[in-house]
Amino acid sequence: xxxxxxxxxxxxxxxxxxxxxxxxxxxxxxxxxxxxxxxxxxxxxxxxxxxxxxxxxxxxxxxxxxxxxxxxxxxxxxxxxxxxxxxxxxxxxxxxxxxxxxxxxxxxxxxxxxxxxxxxxxxxxxxxxxxxxxxxxxxxxxxxxxxxxxxxxxxxxxxxxxxxxxxxxxxxxxxxxxxxxxxxxxxxxxxxxxxxxxxxxxxxxxxxxxxxxxxxxxxxxxxxxxxxxxxxxxxxxxxxxxxxxxxxxxxxxxxxxxxxxxxxxxxxxxxxxxxxxxxxxxxxxxxxxxxxxxxxxxxxxxxxxxxxxxxxxxxxxxxxxxxxxxxxxxxxxxxxxxxxxxxxxxxxxxxxxxxxxxxxxxxxxxxxxxxxxxxxxxxxxxxxxxxxxxxxxxxxxxxxxxxxxxxx
Numbered sequence: 478x479x480x481x482x483x484x485x486x487x488x489x490x491x492x493x494x495x496x497x498x499x500x501x502x503x504x505x506x507x508x509x510x511x512x513x514x515x516x517x518x519x520x521x522x523x524x525x526x527x528x529x530x531x532x533x534x535x536x537x538x539x540x541x542x543x544x545x546x547x548x549x550x551x552x553x554x555x556x557x558x559x560x561x562x563x564x565x566x567x568x569x570x571x572x573x574x575x576x577x578x579x580x581x582x583x584x585x586x587x588x589x590x591x592x593x594x595x596x597x598x599x600x601x602x603x604x605x606x607x608x609x610x611x612x613x614x615x616x617x618x619x620x621x622x623x624x625x626x627x628x629x630x631x632x633x634x635x636x637x638x639x640x641x642x643x644x645x646x647x648x649x650x651x652x653x654x655x656x657x658x659x660x661x662x663x664x665x666x667x668x669x670x671x672x673x674x675x676x677x678x679x680x681x682x683x684x685x686x687x688x689x690x691x692x693x694x695x696x697x698x699x700x701x702x703x704x705x706x707x708x709x710x711x712x713x714x715x716x717x718x719x720x721x722x723x724x725x726x727x728x729x730x731x732x733x734x735x736x737x738x739x740x741x742x743x744x745x746x747x748x749x750x751x752x753x754x755x756x757x758x759x760x761x762x763x764x765x766x767x768x769x770x771x772x773x774x775x776x777x778x779x780x781x782x783x784x785x786x787x788x789x790x791x792x793x794x795x796x797x798x799x800x801x802x803x804x805x806x807x808x809x810x811x812x813x814x815x816x817x818x819x820x821x822x823x824x825x826x827x828x829x830x831x832x833x834x835x836x837x838x839x840x841x842x843x844x845x846x847x848x849x850x851x852x853x854x855x856x857x858x859x860x861x862x863x864x865x866x867x868x869x870x871x872x873x874x875x876x877x878x879x880x881x882x883x884x885x
Contacts, residue, residue, distance in 0.1 A: 479637050480761040480850055480870065482753040491642045491653045492621035494678040494720035495519035499618035500626045503611035505604060506559030506597060513608060514630045515615040516554035516674070517584065522718045523683040524551040525690035526592070527698075529711035535563030536573040536603075537593040538710060544577070544589050552590040554714070555580050555612070556631055556672065558659075562595040562603040563709035572605040579609040583616045596633055596659065596672055596710055628657040631672055635659050639750040645739040648732050650722035652679040654739060658698075658747040673698055673747055676716040679736055680724035688728075689737060690715045697744035701868045702783050703755040715740065752868045757875030760792050761851045767864035768857040774811050775865040778856060781809035783869035792852065793871035797843030799828050806856060818859025824852060 496518055503513040518524070526545055528538050544551065555576055562569045577591035595603065628638030642655040660671030681689070694713050725733050753761050764783045769775035782788055785805040791798045802821060807814070816832040824846035827835045846852060 479754040480758055482637055482639075482750055484637055485640065485642070487625045489642060490622075490624045490640060491644065491655050492624070493653055493655055493676045493716075493718055495522070495718040496676055496678075496716065497619040497621050498623035498627045499615040499620070500623055500630050501611040501615035501618060503557060503608050505557050505607060510559070511626065511630045512558045513611050513615050514554075514556040514627045515580065515612070515619065516556075516627075516716075517616075517619050518552050518554070518716060519718050519720070520550065520552060522551065522716055523681050523686045524592070524717075525683070525686040525715050527690050527694040527713045529709060531709045531711075533564060533709045535561055535595060535599075535710040536565055536569035537562055537595045538712060539570065540573040540577065541592045541594070541712065544592055547589045549587060549589045551592055552586045553580055553584055554592045554594065554674070555615075556594040556596075556627075557603075557608055558595075558631055558633055559597040560595060560601055560603050561597045561599045561710050564600040565602055568602060572603040575605050576608055576612075579612050580616075583612055592714070594672055594710070594712055596631065599709060624655055624657060627674075628659075631657065631659040633659065634756055635754055637750075637754050639747055639754065641743045641746045641750075643739075643743065645736070647679060647722055647736055647739075652677055652721045652736070652739075654743050656743055656747055658751055660751040671698060671711055671713075671748075671751055673713040673744065674716070675714070675740060675744055675747070676718065677736075677740065678718050678721040680719035680722055681717040681736070682724060682726045685725065685727060685733075686715060686717055689740065693737070693741050693744045696741050697748040698751075700745075700866060701748045701752050702780060703752060703758075703870060713744070749868055752870050755870040757873040758870035759850070759873055760871040762792060762869045762871065763851075763853045763866060764869060765853065765855045765864065765866045766858065767855065768859050768861060769863040769865070770858075770861040771863055772865055774809075774858070774860070775863050776867065777811065778806055778809045778858065779865060779867040781805045782854060782856070783867045786872060789869070789872035792847065793873045795844060795847040797823070797840055797847050799823060799843060802854065802856075803829060811858075815859065820857040820859070822853075822855040822857075823847070824849070
């Protein structure tokens with residue numbers, strides 16, 4: 478039921494110089510499922526990550542943060558689906574560490590050079606013995622053209638794999654950017670129940686990549702919401718193998734902005750694919766707030782609208798009950814909002830102005846827009862010059878069914 482989400486042909490997916498991926502069946506939750514993925518990175522790669530702000534951070538998230546801070550250099554990633562290894566206490570940390578030790582032994586590196594990731598059911602022990610037993614098969618499967626297989630392997634309730642790939646001219650060089658993501662429900666930054674892995678063969682200084690990762694996440698994965706729930710396992714990783722072009726050391730480098738924009742566009746596309754494939758979604762909705770006093774209030778209003786169950790169910794029904802949007806704007810938390818200065822558009826239709834229904838608005842115009850599969854909501858607050866955008870979807874009967882049956 479994904480909204481205008483297409484799977485690119487595998488021939489369009491570009492390998493990243495120096496990076497290999499291996500896939501295997503571990504039987505973490507279901508037999509016969511390729512549910513284990515290993516990334517092998519060349520020594521000297523720069524790696525940076527952004528993680529969930531949920532206080533019940535999963536064990537692999539905690540281990541990832543520790544290993545990234547250790548400074549030894551990351552040379553491998555291991556990802557399992559079917560079990561989140563979250564809400565598992567000390568035994569969960571031991572399982573994540575055991576996974577790193579086993580993969581490090583197989584690759585001849587140190588455990589602290591491995592980042593573990595898990596996604597799936599929370600509050601259940603990770604069957605680490607099954608995971609470790611499947612690692613040799615994943616390592617044996619390492620190849621530079623396994624991106625599409627990895628995109629399928631990391632899926633949970635996703636209906637389609639999410640992948641982007643492109644060449645980008647960077648000075649005299651042509652660099653490659655390829656990435657995958659997963660996520661369909663429990664989506665709300667910071668961050669969402671999502672995993673995102675974005676790689677390039679460009680050369681970027683490690684400290685600079687850390688700053689880039691945070692800024693890119695804020696423009697992409699931290700601008701989406703499906704249901705307002707922040708997961709325990711969210712992780713976004715950027716990898717730069719450094720095999721192409723001169724190394725970018727600072728934002729003063731003339732190539733920095735160009736690479737930053739290219740990586741941001743790829744991350745934004747991956748993030749939007751998550752919303753397009755949200756559980757039960759039938760519509761992709763862009764909520765843009767403009768004329769805000771600052772970014773904080775723009776996002777308050779955008780998320781208030783994007784996460785309102787009443788707004789989202791109205792979109793599913795193509796019902797132009799647009800007072801629900803104004804209601805969500807009103808309770809967004811801007812105490813001194815002057816509603817007389819607020820305007821609301823649905824697509825190209827001006828719905829409300831001066832605190833009331835616009836005189837020229839006709840319900841049939843609103844319904845025309847509501848029936849489209851891609852809809853833009855624009856809210857002008859009349860308070861300043863700042864604008865920001867959040868991407869969301871509608872709520873359907875299928876969302877309830879998927880989440881009611883998730884563990885079945």
